[in-house]
Amino acid sequence: MKTMINIALPKGRLGEKVYDIFEKSGFECPSIKEVNRNLIFENEELGIRYFWAKPSDVPIYVERGAADIGVAGKDILLEYSPDVYELLDLNLGICRMAVASKKDFRDDTEKTLRVATKFPNIARDYYSKKCRDIDIIKLNGSIELAPILDMSDVIVDIVESGNTLKANNLVPFETIVGISARLIANKASFKFKTKEIEAVKNGLSAQLEAQK
Amino acid sequence: MQLNEKVLKRGENAIFQLRSLYQKYGYTQFKMSKFEEYDLYVRNKDFLVSDSIITFNDTNGRLMALKPDVTLSIIKNSQGSSDATQRVYYNESVYRVSGSTHSFSEIMQTGLECIGDIDNYKVCEVVMLAAKSLQTICPDFVMDLSHMGLISSVLDRCNISEDVKAQVIHYLGEKNLHDIKSLLSQYDVPEETFYKISSLINIYGKIEDVLTPLSEVFADEDSSPAIFELRNLCAVLQSEGLQDKINIDFSIVNDMNYYSGVVFKGYINGIPSSVLSGGRYDNLMYKMGRHCGAIGFAVYLDLLERLQARDRKYDIDTVILYDENSDPAAMSKAIKMLTDTGACVLAEKAIPENIKYRQLLKFRDRGFEIIENND
Incomplete structure (x- = not known):
């Protein structure tokens, strides 16, 4: 029997772009484009099996070995620090993690800085390196509201075009780290399916190189 | 008493x-x-591994902890010194926060430590025993060998702070070349050194494929003791017939402040994380004021339950139904005849719920009547 590789892809626009690259690299799975309620798509001949997962869940599937490899944003990897290999930067979904606030914001170091974010670990790490005392407000969406309603002084969030911030009169003023999609692998799977995982990695890397 | 291997769980069997x-x-x-x-x-x-520890006050007010780790206790209490080597093994529970659940769990660990005058032979012995431990648990295993001495000999050539070094080591552990590239581009790292760092990620695989390219890239004086040690190790593992199961892979990294020489991790097919972890930790010994070396490893036995045969078809071989009037002596005699054949038997007055049984018997004065047979 051929060794099967399980691949976790992030649901959504990024995931579709990622699948395109997989397809162009020779790891196609036509059934994935059919409209139906299936969760898992298989190409037995090539020995690959895809499934869609919530983007923030991809590292969990990979870390626990349900998926051998997967694609996850660097933001999620930094936030949850799963114990996985990060084999390749796919240079897709490029954006940055930034600190943003109202235009007239001035950091008053006499006060604890109130930070609203979906990424408490990244925010904590960033400010602890700057020795800045902060109060983290963990939100799950619409982070921009927090400074507008004066619940927080700043936000730490993903900035892509900056349009959402601009529409809410916020400005990004510090970049914490650049973000893009990464190919990750379960460490144990990598030991037992080395050749198969290398083939995917090399195929993707050659395809990305050709697209440049 | 004769121990029936079927009764033992995978982890218990492994302990013995x-x-x-x-x-x-x-x-x-x-x-x-x-x-x-x-x-x-x-x-x-x-x-x-994690910095959360369960603590409590002893009767005299001293702050005590439930052991999160065995190695530190062994070092503290061991007699090993530069002229006398102490070899010990242990089988203990440790209490740690497990990764994703953020709650404490009890983890069964077995392992060994060799403390004292650590020479080439003793390093080989411990690494060989680690590989054999994995083989004992499951023949389908892989052990990765790495060397902190080699990694630090390369990083010492970069003019970078300890923080950046730790970050590079973290990326090595992720096989993350793209982030090392962007990190080191901010510093003045010579081309040759960068090539060596990327070789630490790119060169991995079976011993016989890797040793030659490795000694070509790391031919300098600083790296040679580490390469020499790896060569020795590989020769020993080859003579034990284990070469197909051993990889050299520098993504196995440990804190340089504690580990100095060879480090290794073991994986078993079917378990998503490493089940064995170890290395040479001379630097920890110096930190604890001991002037000798040490090497050891631990096997995480709680992970082995994942290997248990997936679905046991039946919980019980035979369920025997009896009633108020059944004679206990006659019944126990009859049941003994069944258990002597190796079957497991449960006697109940009513059919127990949620139990899958092979056959259902009714106890009568003259013997058993078969009511249901699921085979």
């Missing part, structure tokens, strides 16, 4: 087999208390 393996090589069991003074862990916080 590993114990006899370690005893064969002159290791003696090290028994210790479940508690240790908290102070010991505070001083060596980074050595621990």
